[in-house]
Amino acid sequence: MTSLDVDNNELLAFLYLMPVAVVGIAADGDIKMLTPRAAALITPLSRDGDFSNLFSILDPITPEVRELIHGYEGTCGVICNHLTVPVAANTVGRHTMVFDINIHKIDADNLMVMFTDITNVTHLEEELLHRTAILDSLPESICVINAEGVIVTINRAWKNYTRENNGIESRCGIGANYFSVFQPTENQVEASINDYATSIKAVLRGTLPGFVSEYDCHSPSGDCGWFSCRANPFFIDGESYAVISHENITLRKRAENNLRKMSRAVEQSPVTIMITDTEGTIEFVNPKFTELTGYSVEEVIGQKSSILKSDKTPPETFEKMWATITTGKIWEGEFINKRKDGSIFYEHATISALYDGNGAITQYVAVKEDLTEKKSIMAQLIHSQKMESIGELAGGLAHDLNNILSVVNGYAALARHEIGKDQKAYTYIDEITRASSRAASLTHSLLAYSRKQVMNQRNQNLNLLIKTVSSFIARIIHDNIIFTLSLQDAPLGVNVDTVQIEQVLLNLATNARDAMPNGGAFTIATETGCIDAQFITTHGYGEPGRYAIITATDTGTGIDARTKARVFDPFFTTKEIGKGTGLGLAMVMGIIAQHGGFIDLQSEPGSGSSFRLYLPLVNEVPAAPAAQAEDKIGK
Numbered sequence: 346m347t348s349l350d351v352d353n354n355e356l357l358a359f360l361y362l363m364p365v366a367v368v369g370i371a372a373d374g375d376i377k378m379l380t381p382r383a384a385a386l387i388t389p390l391s392r393d394g395d396f397s398n399l400f401s402i403l404d405p406i407t408p409e410v411r412e413l414i415h416g417y418e419g420t421c422g423v424i425c426n427h428l429t430v431p432v433a434a435n436t437v438g439r440h441t442m443v444f445d446i447n448i449h450k451i452d453a454d455n456l457m458v459m460f461t462d463i464t465n466v467t468h469l470e471e472e473l474l475h476r477t478a479i480l481d482s483l484p485e486s487i488c489v490i491n492a493e494g495v496i497v498t499i500n501r502a503w504k505n506y507t508r509e510n511n512g513i514e515s516r517c518g519i520g521a522n523y524f525s526v527f528q529p530t531e532n533q534v535e536a537s538i539n540d541y542a543t544s545i546k547a548v549l550r551g552t553l554p555g556f557v558s559e560y561d562c563h564s565p566s567g568d569c570g571w572f573s574c575r576a577n578p579f580f581i582d583g584e585s586y587a588v589i590s591h592e593n594i595t596l597r598k599r600a601e602n603n604l605r606k607m608s609r610a611v612e613q614s615p616v617t618i619m620i621t622d623t624e625g626t627i628e629f630v631n632p633k634f635t636e637l638t639g640y641s642v643e644e645v646i647g648q649k650s651s652i653l654k655s656d657k658t659p660p661e662t663f664e665k666m667w668a669t670i671t672t673g674k675i676w677e678g679e680f681i682n683k684r685k686d687g688s689i690f691y692e693h694a695t696i697s698a699l700y701d702g703n704g705a706i707t708q709y710v711a712v713k714e715d716l717t718e719k720k721s722i723m724a725q726l727i728h729s730q731k732m733e734s735i736g737e738l739a740g741g742l743a744h745d746l747n748n749i750l751s752v753v754n755g756y757a758a759l760a761r762h763e764i765g766k767d768q769k770a771y772t773y774i775d776e777i778t779r780a781s782s783r784a785a786s787l788t789h790s791l792l793a794y795s796r797k798q799v800m801n802q803r804n805q806n807l808n809l810l811i812k813t814v815s816s817f818i819a820r821i822i823h824d825n826i827i828f829t830l831s832l833q834d835a836p837l838g839v840n841v842d843t844v845q846i847e848q849v850l851l852n853l854a855t856n857a858r859d860a861m862p863n864g865g866a867f868t869i870a871t872e873t874g875c876i877d878a879q880f881i882t883t884h885g886y887g888e889p890g891r892y893a894i895i896t897a898t899d900t901g902t903g904i905d906a907r908t909k910a911r912v913f914d915p916f917f918t919t920k921e922i923g924k925g926t927g928l929g930l931a932m933v934m935g936i937i938a939q940h941g942g943f944i945d946l947q948s949e950p951g952s953g954s955s956f957r958l959y960l961p962l963v964n965e966v967p968a969a970p971a972a973q974a975e976d977k978i979g980k
């Protein structure tokens with residue numbers, strides 16, 4: 346200092362003007378000189394108002410400073426420069442002050458200590474470090490871009506992401522242009538990424554306050570991913586910036602996609618899916634469930650699954666099911682359940698448990714297949730096989746019986762010839778002949794049922810055939826029944842055995858008569874129609890093609906569902922013993938089937954019956970006078 350060659354006053358003036366606090370001390374810390382700035386700075390630090398010794402004022406740092414001073418071996422020079430030391434604040438409420446201290450040895454006895462309060466600077470630095478740590482701890486890749494889109498700051502996640510993506514770090518780091526970092530994927534229309542860029546530019550211009558958007562894009566390494574981006578503007582000295590955070594939501598999007606696919610599969614599933622809690626309370630059902638059971642979602646959620654229970658499933662089935670699923674095993678079996686309308690349906694169910702993260706059962710999921718149609722097709726098949734074998738048996742028997750009856754009839758005729766009418770045996774032989782012709786008629790019916798009759802088919806107009814037989818029908822039915830023919834105008838070409846079709850019509854008429862003991866109406870109508878796929882699906886039988894349709898309708902008692910299932914069975918009759926053989930409709934069915942046709946019966950108790958007979962149409966119809974369209978033959 347002496348080498349500066351200035352007098353003491355000048356030096357003091359200089360020291361007083363310096364922006365740092367200056368204290369002149371002796372080696373033991375006694376203060377010899379104190380600039381006002383220094384006084385202002387250290388005054389609040391004194392505990393007892395004693396400012397005589399710097400070391401006692403700066404108590405916590407004294408040992409360190411003392412050590413430095415004592416350790417300095419030169420006579421003059423810099424002992425320390427920019428020593429940053431925290432100082433406990435004593436008289437004011439501040440916790441710690443931080444001083445930047447410089448100590449110069451002036452001569453053997455004098456030292457000059459210059460210090461600056463850098464508490465605020467240190468705080469700012471600390472705050473910056475904290476904020477950087479926060480930024481770096483975030484999983485989102487964050488960058489700050491300037492008005493030109495140049496990346497000026499990035500966080501650790503951004504750095505890591507670009508590093509992980511095969512050395513794209515340099516292309517995406519500070520200095521790179523943000524708008525060239527991400528590229529559209531194949532799925533993404535370029536317009537949408539342009540929209541994104543436009544939005545960010547608007548944020549930078551201050552015309553958009555900030556936005557969040559989700560989009561899929563390619564990272565510069567070509568990886569395809571989904572990001573949720575949030576852009577917010579900020580301004581420094583009038584310059585605009587945007588902070589953009591990118592959350593990689595690829596996994597979430599994939600999970601969402603999978604979930605969406607799964608939920609679509611469940612929604613469109615052709616099988617019923619039901620989820621219940623461990624008590625059997627319904628929590629979820631899919632659309633197939635509502636379609637099958639007739640219950641709406643609102644009606645079943647919160648209800649017990651037993652809402653579907655009918656009394657037809659054996660109780661042991663449920664016992665076994667609960668015993669199985671409560672142990673976490675899968676149960677498979679069949680239920681006979683009840684729809685909302687009370688009708689019964691069959692289900693094959695597979696029930697398994699759902700678990701939580703701790704392995705505890707939380708729910709049960711039941712996947713059920715409707716077996717009703719399969720069951721009914723199976724029942725129909727078994728029934729038709731049964732009828733087929735009965736037919737075989739009856740046909741064979743009828744054939745042999747017929748032969749025997751011919752012999753009986755023949756010998757009866759011979760015997761009648763041999764004896765005179767006046768003899769008693771003559772009446773016996775008459776009885777034998779009558780009985781054997783009844784038996785022959787039975788065997789004919791059986792043969793018709795078993796489709797073993799010899800057919801004498803020829804092309805003819807069905808309308809004419811019906812008109813011919815209508816006079817017989819009129820004779821069969823009672824006076825109190827109005828019999829109407831409603832025949833199609835155009836001839837209906839069919840290839841049929843006239844006698845057999847007459848038998849069919851007479852049987853139907855007899856049944857109609859019996860179903861209307863108190864009178865009513867009986868109509869035979871004809872028309873042309875088709876059997877199509879829809880018909881076959883609904884009825885479970887049929888052959889696609891064009892048909893002549895005979896509809897025999899009565900206004901009689903009608904037939905209930907149970908009876909309807911059996912009316913075509915041989916020997917099924919509801920008539921009292923001796924009144925009906927139960928072979929009428931069996932024969933009708935046999936004859937129509939032998940002609941390659943089908944029968945559709947519509948009937949409800951109390952609403953009459955309608956038998957629709959489908960006979961294959963043929964093109965060649967022998968010329969004949971046109972059939973009458975409507976003909977009333979009521980007696």
Ligand SMILES: Nc1ncnc2c1ncn2[C@@H]1O[C@H](COP(=O)(O)OP(=O)(O)OP(=O)(O)O)[C@@H](O)[C@H]1O
Nearest residue numbers: 856857860912918919920925926927928929930954
């Ligand atoms: N039009 C009808 N209305 C009501 N029930 C009918 C009708 N046609 C048939 N049925 C019912 O179907 C049963 C079987 O008829 P089917 O013609 O095969 O035998 P049946 O009339 O009882 O005896 P059969 O015809 O041998 O004299 C009848 O007993 C009757 O219960």
Ligand SMILES: [Mg+2]
Nearest residue numbers: 855856929930
């Ligand atoms: Mg009958």
